[in-house]
Amino acid sequence: MIRVLVVDDEALIRTGFQRILDSADDIEVVAAVTGGQAVRAVRESRPDVVLLDIRMPDVDGLTVLTSLHQLPNPPVVAMLTTFGMDEYVATALRCGAAGFLVKDTDPEQLPYLVRSLSNGGAVLSSTITRTVVDGYLDNGHQEEPAARAVARLTDRERAVLVLIGEGLSNADIGQRMHLSTGTVKDHVSAILGKLEVSSRVQAALLAERAGLLRPPEPREDG
Numbered sequence: 001m002i003r004v005l006v007v008d009d010e011a012l013i014r015t016g017f018q019r020i021l022d023s024a025d026d027i028e029v030v031a032a033v034t035g036g037q038a039v040r041a042v043r044e045s046r047p048d049v050v051l052l053d054i055r056m057p058d059v060d061g062l063t064v065l066t067s068l069h070q071l072p073n074p075p076v077v078a079m080l081t082t083f084g085m086d087e088y089v090a091t092a093l094r095c096g097a098a099g100f101l102v103k104d105t106d107p108e109q110l111p112y113l114v115r116s117l118s119n120g121g122a123v124l125s126s127t128i129t130r131t132v133v134d135g136y137l138d139n140g141h142q143e144e145p146a147a148r149a150v151a152r153l154t155d156r157e158r159a160v161l162v163l164i165g166e167g168l169s170n171a172d173i174g175q176r177m178h179l180s181t182g183t184v185k186d187h188v189s190a191i192l193g194k195l196e197v198s199s200r201v202q203a204a205l206l207a208e209r210a211g212l213l214r215p216p217e218p219r220e221d222g
Contacts, residue, residue: 002118005047006032007064008080009056013103017051017110024111035059039067047075049117051101054079054088062091069096076117098201099123119169124204146209152194158212160187164200165207 004027006017014032021027030045035056042050050068054061061079068074078099079092089100098117105113113123153161163173170184177184188200197203207213 001028002026002049002114003028003030003045003047004114005030005038005041005045005050005075007035007038007041007050007056007061008032008053009034009058010053013053013080020107020110021114024114027111027114035061035064038064039071042068042071042075049114050075050077051080051114052077052097054081054092062088062095065092065095065097076120078113078117078123093199093201093205096199098199100201113167116167116169119171120200121164121167121169121172123167124201124208146206147211149195149206150210150212153191157187157191157194160184161191161203161207162212164188164191165204165213167204 004021006014006021006029008014008017018029018032021029030047031041033041035053036058038050038052038059052061052064052068065077065079068077076098077096078101079089079097080101080103081089082103092100099113101113101123117123150158150161159177160173163176168176170181170188173179174181174184179187191203192198192200195203195206197206204213
């Protein structure tokens with residue numbers, strides 16, 4: 001079972017996420033709490049994944065994120081927001097957030113995204129705008145153009161980077177490319193080193209900036 005903790009100041013959001021995730025056979029929401037209760041809840045319930053509101057009135061989501069990453073064996077943390085572009089996104093990613101989701105994410109996609117987070121995948125909501133991507137990379141993080149950084153990679157590493165950008169875990173990438181998980185792990189380490197980034201989600205943003213990722217297909221209404 002994937003153990004999930006939901007942190008949000010709105011009871012309706014907490015309840016909604018809990019019901020959606022608890023409907024999956026392999027996911028259990030161990031607690032749904034406000035920001036002020038988050039660190040204690042993580043210590044007590046030991047979740048694998050935390051879905052953390054980035055803006056809360058009782059305590060700042062970035063403060064909670066920083067506190068969680070100081071814990072022994074910290075959980076994977078993805079930030080939640082109602083905004084497609086949030087000035088705190090870049091800071092959250094630099095503080096170690098493993099993903100960024102808007103709260104109106106398709107309910108059918110939510111369990112899949114949690115599974116990806118649990119398996120080490122990078123999760124970025126399809127509504128993240130080019131402005132967020134560009135702002136994150138341009139704000140002192142990546143001096144040179146993304147295309148030049150990606151050019152350092154071998155063809156195999158670029159193929160792995162594309163799959164990282166799609167949110168796949170090492171095991172999923174291995175299955176897709178007919179490689180062992182250990183080989184994929186070696187490729188990922190090499191990619192992070194060559195791109196001079198510290199996490200898969202940062203590498204995914206760089207892949208987006210370099211034009212390696214296909215834009216999401218438009219959703220059909222009705």
